[in-house]
Structure formats: C-alpha cells, structure tokens
Amino acid sequence: MRSEGTNSTDTEPLIEVEDLVTYYGQRRILDGINLRVGTGEIRVIMGGSGSGKSTLLRHLLGLNIPAAGRIRLLGKDINRLDSQAMYQLRKQIGVSFQGGALFNSLTVGENVAFPLREHTRLDANTMRIMARMKLEVVNLAGFEDLYPAELSGGMIKRAALARAIVMDPKLLFFDEPSAGLDPVVSAELDELILRLRDSMNITIVVVTHELDSAFKIADSITILDQGRIALTGSKQAVRASDNERVQALLNRRAGGEELDHDAYLARLTGKAS
Amino acid sequence: MQTATGQLGRRVVNGVEEFGYGALLLLESIYWLLFGRWRHQAVRWSAVAEEMMNIGVLAVPVVVVLSGANGVMMALQGIYTLQDFGAESQVIPGLAYSITREFGALIVGIVVAGRSGSAIAARIGAMQMSQEIDALRVLGVNPVRYLVSPILLAMVIMVPLLTVLADTMALTGGGLLCVFQLHMGFQSYWQTVLSLLAVSDIMQGIIKSAVFATLIGLIGCINGFSATGGADGLGRVTTRSVVLCIAAIVVADMIFTFFLSR
Numbered sequence: 001m002r003s004e005g006t007n008s009t010d011t012e013p014l015i016e017v018e019d020l021v022t023y024y025g026q027r028r029i030l031d032g033i034n035l036r037v038g039t040g041e042i043r044v045i046m047g048g049s050g051s052g053k054s055t056l057l058r059h060l061l062g063l064n065i066p067a068a069g070r071i072r073l074l075g076k077d078i079n080r081l082d083s084q085a086m087y088q089l090r091k092q093i094g095v096s097f098q099g100g101a102l103f104n105s106l107t108v109g110e111n112v113a114f115p116l117r118e119h120t121r122l123d124a125n126t127m128r129i130m131a132r133m134k135l136e137v138v139n140l141a142g143f144e145d146l147y148p149a150e151l152s153g154g155m156i157k158r159a160a161l162a163r164a165i166v167m168d169p170k171l172l173f174f175d176e177p178s179a180g181l182d183p184v185v186s187a188e189l190d191e192l193i194l195r196l197r198d199s200m201n202i203t204i205v206v207v208t209h210e211l212d213s214a215f216k217i218a219d220s221i222t223i224l225d226q227g228r229i230a231l232t233g234s235k236q237a238v239r240a241s242d243n244e245r246v247q248a249l250l251n252r253r254a255g256g257e258e259l260d261h262d263a264y265l266a267r268l269t270g271k272a273s
Numbered sequence: 274m275q276t277a278t279g280q281l282g283r284r285v286v287n288g289v290e291e292f293g294y295g296a297l298l299l300l301e302s303i304y305w306l307l308f309g310r311w312r313h314q315a316v317r318w319s320a321v322a323e324e325m326m327n328i329g330v331l332a333v334p335v336v337v338v339l340s341g342a343n344g345v346m347m348a349l350q351g352i353y354t355l356q357d358f359g360a361e362s363q364v365i366p367g368l369a370y371s372i373t374r375e376f377g378a379l380i381v382g383i384v385v386a387g388r389s390g391s392a393i394a395a396r397i398g399a400m401q402m403s404q405e406i407d408a409l410r411v412l413g414v415n416p417v418r419y420l421v422s423p424i425l426l427a428m429v430i431m432v433p434l435l436t437v438l439a440d441t442m443a444l445t446g447g448g449l450l451c452v453f454q455l456h457m458g459f460q461s462y463w464q465t466v467l468s469l470l471a472v473s474d475i476m477q478g479i480i481k482s483a484v485f486a487t488l489i490g491l492i493g494c495i496n497g498f499s500a501t502g503g504a505d506g507l508g509r510v511t512t513r514s515v516v517l518c519i520a521a522i523v524v525a526d527m528i529f530t531f532f533l534s535r
Contacts, residue, residue, distance in 0.1 A: 061411050084312065090413035101408035104399075118314075118414050 013038050013072075014171055014203045015060065020069035022055060029055045031227045033069070042197055042204045044214040047224035048249060056224065057175055057207045061095060062086065074170060091119050094164030094202075098176040100156035102148040102163070108135070109144030112162045119167065134162040138192060154185035158192070165196065172202045178210040190216045211250065223249065295491045298417065302425045305418035314415060320423035328389045328424075329431025332381075333438065335388070340380050340439035344372065344446030352454050361455055368447040369466045370474060374533075377440035378478040379526060382485035385432055386518035390493045393424060394514035397497025398507045406498070416498075425490040432486035433479045440478060481529050488521045 017035035021028065030052045037043045047053040058064045059071060062078045071078050076089055102111045112131040116122055122130070128144075135141050138158040148156060157177060164172055174193065178186040190213050197204055208214055214221060215235055222232040225245045231238060238246065309315045351364035397420060400406050409416045448462045496514040500506050 061407075063407055063410060087312075087314075087413045090411060093411065095408070095411040097404045097408060099403055101404035103405055103408070104403070115412050118412065 012075075014074055015043075015205065016070075016072040017056075017060070018070045018072075020056070020059060020071065021067050022059060022064065023067050024055075029227050030059070030066075033224075033227075033229055035222060035229070035232070037203060037205060039203055040197065040201050042193065042206065042217050042219045044218035044221045045205065045207045045224060046209060046211075046214050046221060046249065048209065050226075051224040052227040053207050053209075053224050054175070057173060057205075060205065061093075061173060062090075091115075091167055092170045094167065094169035094172040096157065096160045096164045096172070096174045096177070098179055100148065100160035102156060102160055104148050106147075107144060108140065108146050108148065108151065108159050111148070111159060112144070112166055114163060115167045130166060131162070134166045135159070137165070137196075138162045139188075153180050154182075154189065157181070157189060161189075161192065161196075165200070165202070168200065169202060172196070172204045174204060174206045176208055176210075177206060178208060178213045183212075186210070186213060187216075189213075193217050225249075291495060295495055298421060298491055298494060299425070299487065301417045302422040305415065305422045306426060309418055309422070314418050316418060316422045316426070320419070321426050324423045324427030325431050327392070328385060328427050329435055332384055332388055332431075332435060336381055336384055336435050336439050337442050339384060340377065340442040341446035343376060343380055344368065344443030344448075345450050347371065347376070347443070348447035348450035348454075352450070362457075364447075364455075365451065365462065365465050366469050368444060368451075369469045372443045372447070373440050373470060373474045374477045375526070375530065377443055378436045378482040378485060379522070380443070381432055381435045381439045381482055382489070382522040382526075383519060385428075385435070385486070386489050386522060387515060389428075390489045390518035391511045391515045393490065393493030394496040394500070395507060395511045397494055398500030398510050401498060401500045402503065402507065421490070421494045424494060425487065428486035428490040429483050432489075433482045436478055436482035437475075440475065477529075477533050481526060484525055484529065485522045488525060489518045492517045492521060 013036040015035060015037040017033055020030050020033040020035075022030040033052075033056060045053050045056065055064070059066055060073070062071075062073075065079060074089060074092060076085065078086065078089065081089065102108070103114065106114065109128065109131050112134055113127040116127045116130060120127075132141065132144060135144055138161050140155060140158050140162060143151070143155065143159070148159070151159065161174070164174075177189050177193065181189065193204060193206065194217055196202055206214070206217060218235055220232065220234055221238045223230045223238065223246050230243055231241050231246050233241070239250070241247065305312075305314065306316050347368055348364055351367050352361050355361050355363055355367075397406075400420075406416050406420075409419055444463075444466055448459055448466070451457060451462050452459050493514050496510040496517070500510045502509075
C-alpha cells in the first residue's frame, strides 16, 4: 500500500509543466502553471467550473498549443516534437475522455483494439484476445460485440478506460471519471483506477470536480482556481489549507465572492480588459 | 454602417481563411495518400471501399432515376422547340453534347452533394462534438489521414463513374423519347449519338465531375470539423455544407464551361 501524499519530486517526473500561459481570444485562461507529477503517482487536478482544469488537460494532451511555457511528458517537450516523435510518444499515453469518446461506428471490441490496429502489426486474432483481456480488467467481458450506443454511461467509461490502457501506457489521463454516474458506479470506477495503478504502475492524472472521488484515489492533489494553481499537496495538506478559495471548494460553498471590486465593476459595465 | 462594413470584412476574412484551410486539407490528404505508408500511417483501403460504397454504389438508384428523367425532359423540350423549324431530328446532337459535357456531371454533383455532402458534415461534426476527433489525435492517428483522405479518394473515383452512368441513362432516356416521337430505331439513335461524340466531349464531363467530387468532399469535411454547439450546431453545418456544395458546383461548372467551350 502506498503512503498518502507521495512527493512528486522524489521520483523522476513524468509530467513537467513550466510557466504555462494560455489564452482563449483575449482572455487569459491559464496563468503561470507549474506542475510536476512523479512516476507511479495518482495526481488529481481539481477546481470549480471555469478554473481552467479542462484547458490544462487539453494542453497536457498536446491538443492545444500554449501561448507561453513548456510541457514535458516522459522527458520530452511536446510542443517541440516533430510529428513522428509525437506519434511515438502518443503510443505511451492513454486517455479516457469525459464522455468516453468511443468511436460510435465501431463495436466495443473494435474500439479497444483500435490502438493495436493502428500502431502494431499484430494479427486480428491476437488483437481480439488482447482487447478481451483489457475488457476483463474493466469488468466488461462479453460486451465486445455491442456498439457504444447500447452501453450505459458507466460501461462507456470503463470501455474507454480499456481502450486507454490497451497499449500498456506509462501515463494515463482520466477526464471527469465520475461525471454523470451514480455513486456506486463512480466508486467502482475509483477502485478500478487504484487497481490499475497498483497492478500496472501507471502514472495517472485525473481531472475531476468530485471531492469524494478525488480524496479516495489521489496521492496528491492540485487545486486550480481562476487559471492559477491555488495549492498542490497531499490530501492532508489540502484539507489543512487555510486558503479561503480552497476551503470554499472543499466545503462546496459558493467561493465566487468578488475580491476585487474594481474588476467586478469593470465587468458589469463591459469595460473589463 | 461601421458594423455592416465590419461584418462584411469579417465574412471576407473568414471566407479566405476557410478557402486556405480547404487547400491545406486537400494537400494534407494527398500527402497521406502518397506517403502515409512510409510514415506507418497508411490510408486504409477498407475505409476507402466503405466510402466508395456510401458515396457511389448507394447513390446509383437515385442517379439512374434522375438522369433518365432528365434525358426524357431534355428530349421533350428539344423536340417541342425544334418542331417549329421542322428540325426535330437536330435534338440528338443537342442531347449528346449537353448531357455529356454538362448535365450528366451536374446531376451527379447535385445528387452527391445532397446525399454525401450533408452526411460527411454530419458524421464528422458528430465525431467532433463527442470528442472522437480528439480521441483520434491522442491515439496518435491523424484525423485527416483517417477520415478525409478515404473520403476524397472515394469521391474522385466514384463521382466520375457515376457521371458515366448518368450520361448513359440520360442519353437512354432521351433516346426512348426520340424512338416514340421521331419514329426512329433505338439502334440508329445510338449510332448517331456515338458518331457525334468525341472523346473530349465525354472527358469534359468527367474532368468536371472530378472537380465537383473534390469540392464536395472538402466542403463536407471542413464544415464537419468546424461543428460546435450541440444538435443545433450540427444541423447548421449540415445545411451549410449542402448549400455550399451546390453553390461551389454551379460556380465551378460555369468557370469550366467558360474555358472549355472556347
């Protein structure tokens, strides 16, 4: 059993973000983000709506290009890699999207085998067996011939997880694993994430706003607030934080009271910069 | 006034941007078709075959009916107009040239724009909204190679083939009417048609149809990739795709006809 609050600096970081700045139009979404996630760690990135956590995830996945700053995954600066090197890097990264993002025209089995089909020269039978193995891991054995439209929300998330781990990645990103699920299914998914980390030694980054889920699975937690990191630390450190906005998030209070009255007025009058 | 000018300017900039994006998409698709194998990302023939089925084979019944009916209508109008001059038999050159050079390709272009231009935009748009395109990218699969290249290749193969079919069916439809109205043999009608037509007449229609095919494929894909905003957004890009496809076909046809008929 792993101790709580694994210090990410103890081990070689698999993810390193330095001074990340991003904009949507004129609006600054992420402002000077610094992040290090060590090998075998489960890092939960939390924050309220509009905190920038989904944008941060898109940048970590290389789907968006930052205005400034550097992102290193597995020791490689993803914004300086040529397409071939990025292609090689992506084979070592698994992603489970919020809605699953399974390909609707393919069966569950074909979805899970998809990365194998694209990246390996395995024969069809071997790919089918490997897909079944991963479906067993996520308790979806026997569902490989169904289409995504025939699955429940929890099953879609598990199938997406099976697809994400089929290449045995070193790094797994999980976007909102609990969103839209009932508490029992959500708890099962949390157990699954912990089991995966322990059995496959994968480094896992989970983006969520679910407190129960976050405190159950996290080795360490990063809390984003208004595009900045409010806090990174162990579960105890987060609970003990005296940061007002962190406590507002943890206690599910509306933490949106305006601190800067000038900014508030400027926004109301449409003169916000 | 300033707002109207600003809006016009923005629309022009967006139009130029979209045109440039289309050109890049075309170049990238050709790149993946030619060099994908060397990059370990070959375009899959199974995907091309599937698109050929959707774009071409499934469109055969509607192309047969529309082009046949169009041939009959053209013959009817031709005979009706020419009988005032006692020159009904001259309807055959009219049919032969206008169908092979113009209407065969145009009918197929409009049918494929309606069927596939909308379907491509809707399919890619739905994939965009459900993050399937993002999933492709994070899985290391280039979406242009996986989605656009098979569509464009299938289009460029199937639309000219459909055009040959449409030419044949329209000429057959026109021929059947000539048999009844002009009391001539079906065989002699075809002999006249074939003696009139040069390879360049048929090629003119086929080259046009390949251009239409490229335009439909690109416009469908561009609109699909730009889809945002749920079901409403999906409906918007689907409609926009069909309208733009048909407009692009008609304008391209006009430009081609202007240069090729000189």
